[in-house]
Amino acid sequence: MKINYCDALVIGGGLAGLRAGVAAQKKGLNTVVLSLVPVKRSHSAAAQGGMQASLGNSKMSDGDNEDLHFADTVKGSDWGCDQEVARMFVHTAPKAIRELAGWGVPWTRVREGSREAVINAKKTTITEDADRAGLIMSRDFGGTKKWRTCYTADATGHTMLFGVANEALKHKVDIRDRKEAVSLIHEDNRCYGAIVRDLITGELEAYVAKGTCIATGGYGRVFKQTTNAVICEGIGAAIALETGIATLGNMEAVQFHPTPIVPSGILLTEGCRGDGGILRDVDGHRFMPDYEPEKKELASRDVVSRRMIEHIRNGKGVPSPYGDHIWLDISILGREHIEKNLRDVQEICQIFNGIDPADEGKAGWAPVLPMQHYSMGGIRTNPTGESQTLNGLFACGEAACWDMHGFNRLGGNSVSETVVAGMIIGNYFADYCLENDVTIGTATVQKFLDEQDAYLNDILAYEGSEDIFRIKNRMQNLMDQKVGIFRDGTGLAEAVDELEELLKKTKQINVKSKERVGNPELEEAYRVPRMLKVALCVAKGGRERTESRGAHYREDFLKRDDANWLNRTLTSWPDANQTTPTVTYQDLDIMTMEMPPAFRGYGAKGMIIEHELSEKRQAEVDETTEKMQAEGKDRHEIQHELMPFDLPMNYREKNERAGDK
Amino acid sequence: MSIAKGREITISALKYNPRVKGSKPEFVDYKLEETPGMTLFIALTKIREEYDPDLSFDFVCRAGICGSCGMVVNGKPALACRTLISNYPEGKLKLMPMPAFELIKDLSVNTGKWMDAMSVKVESWIVNNEEVDITKMESKVDPDVADETFELDRCIECGICVASCGTKLMRPDFVGPVGLNRVARFEVDPHDERTAEDFYELIGDDNGIFGCMSLLACEDHCPKHLPLQNKIAYLRRKLVSLR
Numbered sequence: 001m002k003i004n005y006c007d008a009l010v011i012g013g014g015l016a017g018l019r020a021g022v023a024a025q026k027k028g029l030n031t032v033v034l035s036l037v038p039v040k041r042s043h044s045a046a047a048q049g050g051m052q053a054s055l056g057n058s059k060m061s062d063g064d065n066e067d068l069h070f071a072d073t074v075k076g077s078d079w080g081c082d083q084e085v086a087r088m089f090v091h092t093a094p095k096a097i098r099e100l101a102g103w104g105v106p107w108t109r110v111r112e113g114s115r116e117a118v119i120n121a122k123k124t125t126i127t128e129d130a131d132r133a134g135l136i137m138s139r140d141f142g143g144t145k146k147w148r149t150c151y152t153a154d155a156t157g158h159t160m161l162f163g164v165a166n167e168a169l170k171h172k173v174d175i176r177d178r179k180e181a182v183s184l185i186h187e188d189n190r191c192y193g194a195i196v197r198d199l200i201t202g203e204l205e206a207y208v209a210k211g212t213c214i215a216t217g218g219y220g221r222v223f224k225q226t227t228n229a230v231i232c233e234g235i236g237a238a239i240a241l242e243t244g245i246a247t248l249g250n251m252e253a254v255q256f257h258p259t260p261i262v263p264s265g266i267l268l269t270e271g272c273r274g275d276g277g278i279l280r281d282v283d284g285h286r287f288m289p290d291y292e293p294e295k296k297e298l299a300s301r302d303v304v305s306r307r308m309i310e311h312i313r314n315g316k317g318v319p320s321p322y323g324d325h326i327w328l329d330i331s332i333l334g335r336e337h338i339e340k341n342l343r344d345v346q347e348i349c350q351i352f353n354g355i356d357p358a359d360e361g362k363a364g365w366a367p368v369l370p371m372q373h374y375s376m377g378g379i380r381t382n383p384t385g386e387s388q389t390l391n392g393l394f395a396c397g398e399a400a401c402w403d404m405h406g407f408n409r410l411g412g413n414s415v416s417e418t419v420v421a422g423m424i425i426g427n428y429f430a431d432y433c434l435e436n437d438v439t440i441g442t443a444t445v446q447k448f449l450d451e452q453d454a455y456l457n458d459i460l461a462y463e464g465s466e467d468i469f470r471i472k473n474r475m476q477n478l479m480d481q482k483v484g485i486f487r488d489g490t491g492l493a494e495a496v497d498e499l500e501e502l503l504k505k506t507k508q509i510n511v512k513s514k515e516r517v518g519n520p521e522l523e524e525a526y527r528v529p530r531m532l533k534v535a536l537c538v539a540k541g542g543r544e545r546t547e548s549r550g551a552h553y554r555e556d557f558l559k560r561d562d563a564n565w566l567n568r569t570l571t572s573w574p575d576a577n578q579t580t581p582t583v584t585y586q587d588l589d590i591m592t593m594e595m596p597p598a599f600r601g602y603g604a605k606g607m608i609i610e611h612e613l614s615e616k617r618q619a620e621v622d623e624t625t626e627k628m629q630a631e632g633k634d635r636h637e638i639q640h641e642l643m644p645f646d647l648p649m650n651y652r653e654k655n656e657r658a659g660d661k
Numbered sequence: 662m663s664i665a666k667g668r669e670i671t672i673s674a675l676k677y678n679p680r681v682k683g684s685k686p687e688f689v690d691y692k693l694e695e696t697p698g699m700t701l702f703i704a705l706t707k708i709r710e711e712y713d714p715d716l717s718f719d720f721v722c723r724a725g726i727c728g729s730c731g732m733v734v735n736g737k738p739a740l741a742c743r744t745l746i747s748n749y750p751e752g753k754l755k756l757m758p759m760p761a762f763e764l765i766k767d768l769s770v771n772t773g774k775w776m777d778a779m780s781v782k783v784e785s786w787i788v789n790n791e792e793v794d795i796t797k798m799e800s801k802v803d804p805d806v807a808d809e810t811f812e813l814d815r816c817i818e819c820g821i822c823v824a825s826c827g828t829k830l831m832r833p834d835f836v837g838p839v840g841l842n843r844v845a846r847f848e849v850d851p852h853d854e855r856t857a858e859d860f861y862e863l864i865g866d867d868n869g870i871f872g873c874m875s876l877l878a879c880e881d882h883c884p885k886h887l888p889l890q891n892k893i894a895y896l897r898r899k900l901v902s903l904r
Contacts, residue, residue, distance in 0.1 A: 038773025
């Protein structure tokens with residue numbers, strides 16, 4: 001048996017994993033980052049539009065601060081998030097972006113003088129002051145009070161990923177790609193690393209570490225129509241689930257993005273609408289103001305996605321061989337703007353659809369339709385990133401539910417979360433690795449390796465008539481149809497039943513090639529059962545949650561039900577022979593919230609079943625705020641009184657801003 | 662709306678597993694029906710699911726952003742995900758793995774290992790002795806310089822320039838257009854304190870800036886249309902004076 005020992009093991013080499021790896025390495029730990037693919041090819045690269053951080057440099061973001069970012073994040077989450085975590089996040093985001101600037105991310109900068117912009121489909125002139133020129137610029141994104149999204153044209157994720165990956169190479173983080181973690185090694189409720197399959201040689205090896213951090217991204221590929229890369233299969237969450245000890249949080253909270261292009265599913269960034277692009281129906285009519293007079297195209301993603309489908313259901317979709325769609329019109333922004341700031345979008349339209357979106361009029365409209373985009377759910381952790389039930393297992397980024405997005409994530413908050421969580425959790429994770437030793441015996445490690453070895457042999461020996469690709473496709477279609485944007489009890493129950501059947505069928509397949517090396521069908525055969533377990537967590541969690549909150553929308557329970565459902569769903573798989581997950585709940589404590597539940601400010605009104613404590617806590621918050629304001633306390637002191645939070649390193653220090661008095 | 666039946670296309674892929682004894686390189690033909698907007702990503706996925714579950718290839722983003730799927734299509738290196746079948750009027754596509762990289766299996770090559778080695782060789786990171794205080798205002802950067810850095814930072818390390826490169830065939834340790842572009846990128850970045858002399862130490866030899874024979878197939882094939890010709894010429898002019 002090959003055992004690789006290290007101090008800190010990070011599984012997943014996207015932005016979150018790499019940043020956590022840098023944190024651990026900088027604390028003197030021998031750190032290994034494992035990745036399915038060369039790390040610079042991670043799905044983080046696909047984040048086009050930008051990263052939210054309340055710098056407040058440019059004209060339209062002047063006056064921005066952590067408080068506004070916090071409020072937008074909590075409202076966006078439909079009060080499902082952990083507010084302490086949201087605070088930790090918004091406080092660190094400006095530091096993250098400044099750190100990245102120092103690592104060479106070429107953020108688009110403020111340009112002195114006047115420029116034309118399209119706001120609410122009208123040409124407007126914005127003038128930037130000379131003293132702000134050269135600072136980091138920001139653009140508009142859905143669901144935010146200020147223009148807060150910092151960017152590098154429309155390749156933000158790419159430049160961030162290269163910046164962080166290069167920094168990891170500089171610090172000699174041991175990055176090993178084409179390695180897939182297939183199970184976690186654990187004993188006495190503590191995680192000691194992972195059994196890993198080398199995707200080139202097919203060999204199984206053990207990685208034993210003082211601490212393990214999973215940063216494998218989301219589980220979008222359990223759906224058919226998704227913007228996610230093909231590697232986003234939720235395997236990190238699945239191997240945590242398969243320990244029987246770690247829990248997953250809010251797996252039913254799945255976001256659908258309004259504007260992937262049809263039919264390929266490649267995302268056209270939120271920046272399209274942020275910069276002033278609009279949505280049109282079959283008649284060319286701009287319909288969003290009819291539904292959302294205030295926020296229009298820039299309401300939060302769950303709202304825009306549902307309004308688009310609603311409008312299509314009202315007979316206003318554009319028919320096509322791939323079903324009905326909506327038009328996205330960015331031609332009104334002008335060719336110059338598109339060719340500078342939305343170039344990747346233009347390229348995608350040209351290459352995959354033969355459309356130049358800068359062409360004026362209908363010729364430039366791109367066909368779009370809401371598709372799965374982001375997984376709010378993931379491995380349930382404390383605010384420090386450590387699993388609440390399996391010691392030594394950490395998780396960060398989209399793979400985790402720590403939980404800053406609740407039931408809906410704001411545009412620009414995910415790529416921001418990756419690096420911020422990598423900084424915060426990476427440091428807590430490193431501290432854990434500094435304080436704990438490896439105490440597991442090699443015989444136990446061998447047992448975990450043997451289990452996986454036997455499992456692969458079992459798969460190759462199956463002699464059934466089912467086909468693993470067909471099972472996977474059926475799962476994905478089922479998730480789209482019954483666990484998608486609009487859900488109801490009947491469909492969800494059917495989905496759970498059929499997914500359970502599909503999980504059983506994965507043992508009735510026949511893998512044609514019996515090679516253990518370079519065998520793509522074998523890889524599907526061991527991944528799809530794990531994906532099905534994740535899909536079952538999503539579907540069963542959705543079936544049980546009889547309310548609508550954020551992206552989880554039940555047509556049979558239209559209201560957000562704070563009285564009964566202000567909680568986090570936990571799914572676990574305590575017995576390997578179970579065929580559906582165990583579901584339990586964790587209440588959110590209103591009395592410790594800085595911002596008690598209220599109306600989000602967009603979407604339909606009067607759709608909340610209120611919790612009796614919301615009003616009580618709001619009165620407390622108001623009283624404390626007024627009293628402290630009268631005493632001359634500043635916003636930081638008031639915030640600390642309402643809901644204190646901690647951060648590692650110097651991340652708790654105040655963020656300097658150009659607008660500071 | 663019904664979809665008219667598409668034409669029959671033939672995809673011929675090189676298959677070879679160097680890790681299995683007795684495996685010999687061979688072309689295998691797959692015939693399938695073209696669907697509207699079909700790319701090589703769609704076609705190869707279909708082949709794996711319906712015809713040959715053993716065919717290996719690499720895709721990640723399938724949107725031309727991640728650089729995973731470089732392969733040789735009818736003799737020219739290209740990103741498979743951005744290769745539209747409809748652009749091939751004959752309906753015949755011959756696929757080979759990119760040269761210059763270690764073959765993993767079939768159409769899959771180890772670009773990651775090569776790119777990491779290149780990154781370490783050219784020290785592809787910001788060199789700056791000053792620790793940034795992240796609680797303070799960021800330093801200002803001229804917006805034009807930020808844009809110029811971004812232009813060169815758009816490289817996705819797909820390896821197509823290396824697979825196109827004549828020099829790489831002659832000099833196995835050549836850092837490739839990607840490596841030279843990387844140096845050009847840090848040279849323009851105001852956060853980086855390195856001087857021309859420092860860069861000379863990294864690439865001032867025949868495996869670096871003086872090795873390029875200016876055949877420039879790299880620029881012809883770069884899917885991101887990076888200005889490789891200009892940047893290589895610029896660096897050479899700058900560094901030759903230090904020779």
